[in-house]
Amino acid sequence: MLRFILQKLALIVPTIIGITIASFAFIRLLPGDPILAMASQYGVTPERYEILKHQYGYDLPIWQQYFNYVGGILQGNFGISLATKRPVIEEFMTLFPATVELALFAILIAVALGIPAGIFAAIKRGSWFDQITMGVALTGYSMPIFWWGLLLIIFFSGYLGWTPVSGRIAVSFFFPRVTGFMLIDSLIAGKPAGFVSALRHLILPAVVLATIPLAVIARQTRSAMLEVLGEDYVRTARAKGLEPSRVVAVHAFRNALIPVVTTIGLQVGLLMGGAILTETIFSWPGIGKWMIDSISKRDYVSVQSGLLLIALIVMAVNLIVDILYAVINPRIRVQ
């Protein structure tokens, strides 16, 4: 097992180096001068320009800029945001919990609905339930979620008035930030009403973000279940007279879970992409929206470090998924 993990890690190192080069290079290639981007409608004098260029180290040779960049990262220094003059890592850590809260909740919805839907669809293969579920799943999978989000806002917030329009919690709630998760912080502060408010704010964006993973998980669960249900040992169990629901629950489900877990893990990268759109639509103060804002503000440093941090997080999650996969499915390790 340890060997397997070490092997995986060894594979990851060049990728990480590649990612640092990529995130560094991307940003240098952007058009629009970062220093001019910061200027007001009055512009910057040439002298001032040179001073700023020097302050930011943009006058150094490119390779030296790269090594300064990597050196900084190793010391946990991801640079200072050009827009807010605050350390990027600080901003990232402030906003990251909002994205995690949203993503976790979305995954929760996707799993809680997707797995049972997939199982039932597989058991009742060919039934109207199966056909409708899979039809809905494929529609969800094909959904342009930025449009879907707008529709939900129009209907639930605008027309019915059931859910708040945007934000993470009603502004009247104000409690100290402990974990950064509104659902948890509200309870720590002893404000159940705040919890409810946070939940109401979370539901719509989470549903939008969950749409595609939900569809993928339902479809994946169904085909994994069908595969397992067709295998010999399930048939044997049935032949032995075990009642069908027990067969499903104990034997088939456990084996079908393996590919499903991988699927869930692989959704993390997609969730980050989805978070960009979802957060933009719902004004959700997370890193997806922050990245978009940083790109449009030409905040070079934030985009660069944001790209890097997001890639590292996605890689870490994928690594964990790979390891988990190997744990539940020992066969994989041999290869």
Added chain:
Amino acid sequence: MHLMKTLLAATALVAVMGGSVYAKQLVFCSEASPAHFDPGPTTGGNDFDASSRAIYDRLVEFEHGGTAVIPGLAESWEVSADGLEYTFKLRPGVKFHTTSYFTPTRDLTADDVIFSLERQWKEDNAWNKYLEGISWDYFQGMDMPKFLKSVEKGADDLTVVITLNEPNAPMIANLGMDFASIVSKEYADQLLAKNDPAALADFSNKPVGTGAFVFVDYQTDAVIRYQAFADYWRGKVAIDDLIFAITTDPAVRAQKLKAGECDIMSYPAPADVAGLQDDANLQVLEQEGLNIGYMSYNTTVAPMDNANVRKALSMAINKTAIVDAVYEGAGQVAKNLIPPTMWSYDDKIVDTTYDPEGAKKLLADAGVSGLTLDLWAMPVSRPYNPNAQRVAELIQADWAAVGVTANIVTYEWTEYRERGKKPDRPGAFQIGWTGDNGDPDNFFATLFSCSAIGVSNYSSWCNDDFEKVIQDAKKVSDQAERTALYTKAQEIFKAEEPAMTIAHSKVFMPMNKRVVGYTMDPLGIHRFDNVDVTE
């Protein structure tokens, strides 16, 4: 020590939260996150709303709803006969905010005023570079280093004398601008004494001022909280808590207002205004903005070096249609560079009329046929031009009718301005301006003086007559004399058509009916010190 501070902070927090039950609260749905809370180096209107207009005061202020200068932290001031020496008498007993991170031991003095300007001016000031990559754009942009000779203490602690190198009529108005906000020297000294570069950044994240509201907390990109300052020198304001709910999408802001999630909002999308006006719980204030959206012809590139060609191109455009389709009633056709609410506006100017046939004839007379040119469209929405892309589409169609082919060109916003400024840039370039201090100089000289070529003179237009008039107007301080000069400037501008003035936008401010006393500001800033809420 650290524990003590945490406890103090926690107590303050609890006090705020406990108080909020009975407090009068105003929630403002603002349009963007502030960069930070130091008004010196920031440049955005959203930055100023969150910092200078809530937390800070200035020596002089613009009156509510206007651009006339009234006393602020300075009770009175005198200008010497040669226009070089300004003596300000400070108001006694002005208190700085007491917060969880700072407790003032003294009232406002001349030291604070001197510090507030010198930190932006003197390179050897310890605060001149306190943030990485900081630049004092407005201080530079208003040419303060050129005009300032010295800022010194006068006869006593409450007297400040500002000496200039040469007379500059707009100086008093400049001192009412956001960058000239007065900060606490005592607080700055305390932070400096910590000997920790990281602590200096607190000056921008944990602000201390003398203004109507005390900063409480900022949740990045989401919520800013303020509390009314009990010892405010004008007396405590009517509301107790001020909250900025940052909501970048205008459609979402409008919905939040309708849903009662906020009490007042900035910059509604033009399409939403009618719906907001119809809502029984809401009222929508409106005002002409102090701005201009225009399209600069490059006057150095043929055939637009010919004033008649420029006139013909403008004549071919149906401005009224643009104002209807893009500004959707939230704007008025602009015939002059400065908006009608500004002094010296010349209403006698006759605008170029929409006349496609006349345009064709003018073009033919100038020997121009089959003209193809670039039509630049800004990638962003600005108050003076809510949708440049849409304007471009309309102009493109109008020009096609007179045989002019336009290629719509757009770049990322910074890149756009950079390319646009180049003296050899081809084509017609959409851009605009929002006034900073209500002085016509802020429009004429900033946008069309010869020295602004390559900076903000997107027409690369340098006209000797025009230049003389606007430079003269800088030097005299008599408003009647200046008005005469600016009237002349407007005549020259219209005759030469270096740019087509498109529209002055109207600014709307939708709010809940329980909000009373809000006055709209022509400078586009949002202040809440005179606002009350009824239950």
Added chain:
Amino acid sequence: MAAETTTTTSAAPGRFSGLREFWYYFSMNHGAVLGLAVFLLLILVAIFAPVLAPFPPDQQFREFIRMAPSWAGGTQPQFFLGTDEVGRDILSRLIHGARFSLFIGFFVVVLAMITGVTFGLLAGYFRGWVDAMIMRVMDIILAFPSLLLALVMVAILGPGLLNAMLAIALVLQPHFARLTRAAVLSEKSREYVTSAKVAGAGHLRQMFITILPNCLGPLIVQATLSFSNAILDAAALGFLGMGAQPPTPEWGTMLARAREFITSAWWIVTMPGLAILITVLAINLVGDGLRDALDPKLKRS
């Protein structure tokens, strides 16, 4: 990352004995047939757009700005789906928009497939450092969330339809590369390849003529998937203002510009989104059918 595990999911030879068998499996899936019908219809609409559309896509009827559809309270029956913010007929714009979406799909898939397949073939065929290099680069591309990567690419290249398509092709091609590589690895050891080698076939011949046709099944399925992804991503980029620029009647771009009308003129928002959904759904239905018909491993389900 998952590069090594993909090997296990590689498909057996996607050989099918003929078009008839393929159609048999494909037509078993009614959804797929429906999807194919819609898709063919869309292609026809795209080809004959100038004939079918009642108006040119950028003709502005300035007296009928934001007119509701004729069946939803609009007074102008000639605008069946209403008009947009500058008075253009939405139906005409959607019809012309079909051209863009289908073109985006084709362009991106062809580009991603050509580059991805080439890289995958090279990696799988030569193994060693070529393989390691190529697959690490693919890993790096896949480490970034695809939409984010596409966004940054477009930020570098500048907003525009062509650049958006290039960026999307870049983020989609590693999937082709991995798939091809895995297929090549499993094919390489087979007899027919060895015999071709013995018969003296050169590298290129072995790669493209001998091995590639036998990996086609999964590639076609992946191509369909990429086709719908490309349309969705291009629309998302357009929505974020980084894709096609107005007045191009690209569906995503139409949505971005229409955002401010979600409360006041719902049809401007609803129609382009619906068009995207229907197109993508049709293609995904076809994709499901293709997978059933071409991928023997999944045939049972």
